[in-house]
Amino acid sequence: MTIRKIKLGPIVLTVLFGALSIFFLLPLVWMMSAASKTEKEVWTFPIQWIPKDWHFAQNFKTVWMGDVSFGLFYMNSVKIALISTLATLIVSAMAGYALSKLKFTGKGLVFSAMMAFMMIPEQATLVPRYIMIKEMGLYDTHAALIVMGMFSSYFTFLLRQFMIGVHNDLLEAAELDGAGFYRIFWSVMLPLSRPILATVGIIKFIWTWNDYQGPLIMLNSTNLYTIPLGMQFFKEEFGTTISVMMMASLAAIIPLLVLFLVLQKQVIKGISIGGVKG
Incomplete structure (x- = not known):
């Protein structure tokens, strides 16, 4: 009979991380509990996690x-976040593909400039971006936030690093089958880049959903405000009224929770692949 040796290290780490996860989840649990209570019950001590009076x-x-037009603010945030995210994915993916797989004059210079821009704090470019938006006639519109947020050196860098690891043999095979530049990008590169996307x-x-600075600077009309404002x-x-504030906060984070739960497998896969490629 074979006796297996029990390794205490993984067990201790599992218990430790489990306890830490419960600790980090306590504020969220309290927020959900407070959102379901009367105001008097919120201030009851010790804390009653399960409300007596729902x-x-x-x-x-x-x-x-x-x-307060919470529904309007909510839809404004959904609109801006979805369009800005989609635009960023398209622009950053195209730029990442060009910097990783295409050959053109000045490629190294462009990449070096992009890396230099990543070191500039966002606040340092706030005034120039504000002037540009005013000159383009986009001030006090949602388009200002979308245009301002769709170009990202950081995301371009992430996608470029991932796409470098895609074997050129796959692209060459598609090219031999008659696929052109755009067909290779949409039908080969993007599906392979799904985890990092x-x-x-x-x-x-x-980032867009929680952005407070951008809407505060670029929006003036109340009917255009997002959730943070x-x-x-x-x-x-x-x-x-803590109970009402917690209900509003709970509603504000629901899209983020749903998004992560739906795409968490792809996110974990993208992080693990990036870690292996190192």
Whole structure:
């Protein structure tokens, strides 16, 4: 009879990481619990994680059907985040493909310039971007945020590094079959880059959804505000009503949770592949 040696290291790490994950999830659990309580019960100590008097429907109605246009802010954020993410994926993928697989004069110079731009803080380019948007006639429009966010040196770099690892034999085989430049890009390179595209898409969507500085500078009309700016209205209206604020915060993070749950396998695959290619 063979006796297997039990390695305590992996078991201890699993228990430790499990405890840490519970610790990090506690604020989210508390937010969900507070969103379902009455205001009096929120301030009850010790904390009652399961509400005695469920007030979820009333808080939900206050958020979505109150005087503050939460639904409008929500749809503005969805619109900007989706379009900006899609545009960024297309532009960064095309740029990454050109810098990784195509041969053209000045390729090294372009890549060096892109790497240099990555070291410039975003705040340092805020005034020039504001002037450009004003001169283009896009100030106080959603197009300003989309145009301003669709070009990213960071995401171009990520996609370029991933695409370098794609074997040239696959591209040459497609070219021998009669595929042109665009056909190779759309039918060969993009499907092979699906894991890193999912990773970039999630990161970009989260950054755009949570962006406060961009809308604050580029938008002036209240009906164009996004969720981060809209939450300021809630703070002014319901700043002392924690249960309603937690319901609004819960609604604000739901798209991010859904996006990650849907694409988490692709994200993990993209990170693991990138780690192996090192």
